[in-house]
Amino acid sequence: MTQNDHAGATGFVNDTTLLLDLDGVSVVRVERLADGGRRVHLVTADERARACPACGVFATRAKGSAVTRPRDLPYGESGLEFRWHKRRWWCREAGCPRRSFTEQIPQIPAGARLTARLRGAAGRRIRDAGSTVIQAARDLHLSWPTVMEAFRTQARDVTEAPLPQVAVLGVDETRRGRPSWERDADTGKWRLTRDRWHTGFVDALGHGGLLGQVEGRTVADVLDWRRGIGYVAIDMSATYRAAIRIGLPHATVVVDHFHVVQLANKMLSMVRRRTTAETRGRRGRASDPEWKARRRLLRNREDLTDDQFATMRNTLPGEGKMGQTLLTAWIAKENLRTLLALARTGADRHQVGNARWKFLTWCADSDIPEVRQLAATVDRWWPEVAAFIDTGHSNAKSEGINRVIKLVARNAFGFRNAENQRLRTRCVTTRRARGHVRTAQL
Ligand SMILES: [Zn+2]
Missing domain, CATH: 3.30.420 (Nucleotidyltransferase; domain 5)
Structure with missing residues (x-):
């Protein structure tokens, strides 16, 4: 069989064509190249390729032939090189502005240097596989702009899809x-x-x-x-x-709530730094008890062992006013956490009000400016905090x-x-x- 026998034919299927599985073309032969690669000779196997792109009428008179080299998905370790032997046709339809054209198929439109499936795969690597553009370009032997353009096309499925119902x-x-x-x-x-x-x-x-x-x-x-x-x-x-x-x-x-607790932890660190500076006239050192306790201060009561908690409760007051101040600030944070922990427990208005009152009065009585500041901030955000306790949404x-x-x-x-x-x-x-x-x- 010669190539010409297949040009314009449909339904021509051999095993190699089936293996390649590229719509619209048939494989005529495959040759091994000197560098180990493989060259695949293709002919058109789609009647519609004969339709004039301007008027749509099927052409009957061949003008000649042309060979293009479209790129496809990598196949095997050495990849494939395509030679598409396609026909040129005369359009003899009266009034059609197009006098002649070469064949094209959906997988390889006129002028395309890549198959549609290669372009699609490149875009989906970025869209769905989290690949970078540069990595996909390397893997598929394409240029960065080509892959980016392919990705933009594929991304339309995401950006143009209707948004889900959001509660x-x-x-x-x-x-x-x-x-x-x-x-x-x-x-x-x-x-x-x-x-x-x-x-x-x-x-x-x-x-x-x-x-x-x-x-x-x-x-x-x-x-x-x-x-x-x-x-x-x-x-x-x-x-x-x-x-x-x-x-x-x-x-x-x-x-x-995570950010509310974070605010309380920031407050604790501020109190520790200020009281250290006031009492010791310098920044904290590793040998200072409050420095040793700095991580424990940020921990939650339930994450401390009873021993750790006892050590903190017993050693901090030993440091005089500074220790008392730190312990007071820590309790303020814990009171705030207790309040937030009521979220999704089914706590009623009364229980929430009680926990809130406990936190606020503790802060007000503390006489520590940072603690009072925390209470003022939480109070300013009370409707939003209450909404969290009510719903547990985060x-x-x-x-x-x-x-x-x-x-x-x-x-x-x-x-x-x-x-x-x-x-x-x-x-x-x-x-x-x-x-x-x-x-x-x-
Ligand atoms: Zn035409």
């Missing part, structure tokens, strides 16, 4: 790259010149992953994610709270997604283009929702 929205910020500072030549003062952020919106209850990101973190940046959202879980950010009150006036803002998913966002940025060695970064982030954080993180099941 609890998580809002969080992620720093984009490092902040940069510049010294003012006149005043000698350092000035922040670049500090870029993304604000992310997360399905905090379901498995929708990252719903979207916007650049920046001001009120105007925060989108109006409206219908169906009953609660919004955030860190203790006054900006986000203000934005949500404007954008989602019907939603209840829930403050993440922003933990935002934190988890933030980790993935940073991992993607690190793998890519940073992103110059913020839009590319958001697209990559959106795809990699919605893989679970799209069913792409499962391994084969036995």
Whole structure:
């Protein structure tokens, strides 16, 4: 058989054609090259390739032939080289502006240098496998722009898909790259010149992953994610709270308890540093009892053994006023934790009110400015804290997604283009929702 016998034929199937499994072409022969590679000679096996791209009429008069070298998926260790022997046709339809054309098939459109399935695989490596663009380009022997373009095409499935129903929205910020500072030549003062952020919106209850990101973190940046959202879980950010009150006036803002406890721990460290400086006239040293206790101070009561707790309770007051101050501050933190621990216990209004009162009066009576400051902050955020105790909703998913966002940025060695970064982030954080993180099941 010669190649010409197959040009334009349909349904021509041999084992090699079946093995290659590329729609629209048949394998005529395969040759071994001197460098160990293989060259595959293809002919068209799709009648529609004869249709004129301008008028759609099937051509009948051949004009000649042409050979192209489309690239395909790697196959085996040495890969394959294609030679597609295709026909040129005359279009003899009256009034058609196109006089002649060469064959094309959906897998290899006119002018395409890659098969559609190679392009698709390249894009899906980024979209679903969390690969970097550069790594996919290396693996598939493609250029960076080609892979990026393929990814953008594949990512449309993610960005154009309808958003899932969201009952609890998580809002969080992620720093984009490092902040940069510049010294003012006149005043000698350092000035922040670049500090870029993304604000992310997360399905905090379901498995929708990252719903979207916007650049920046001001009120105007925060989108109006409206219908169906009953609660919004955030860190203790006054900006986000203000934005949500404007954008989602019907939603209840829930403050993440983790950040409330973090605030109490910060307070403890501040008290320890200040009292050490006041009492000892210097910074803390490893030999100071309060320095030794610094980690225990940040631990929770239930994470301390009875011995550790007894040591702390007994040695700190021995340090006079400083020890008393630290113990008072620690108890304030524990009272706050006790209050937060009422979340999802079915505690009634009375029990919550009691725990709140205990925390606030302890702080007020303490006479320690940092402790009183903590009480004032918690009181200012009381509706949001109460909403947490009521519902137990947290922003933990935002934190988890933030980790993935940073991992993607690190793998890519940073992103110059913020839009590319958001697209990559959106795809990699919605893989679970799209069913792409499962391994084969036995
Ligand atoms: Zn035509």
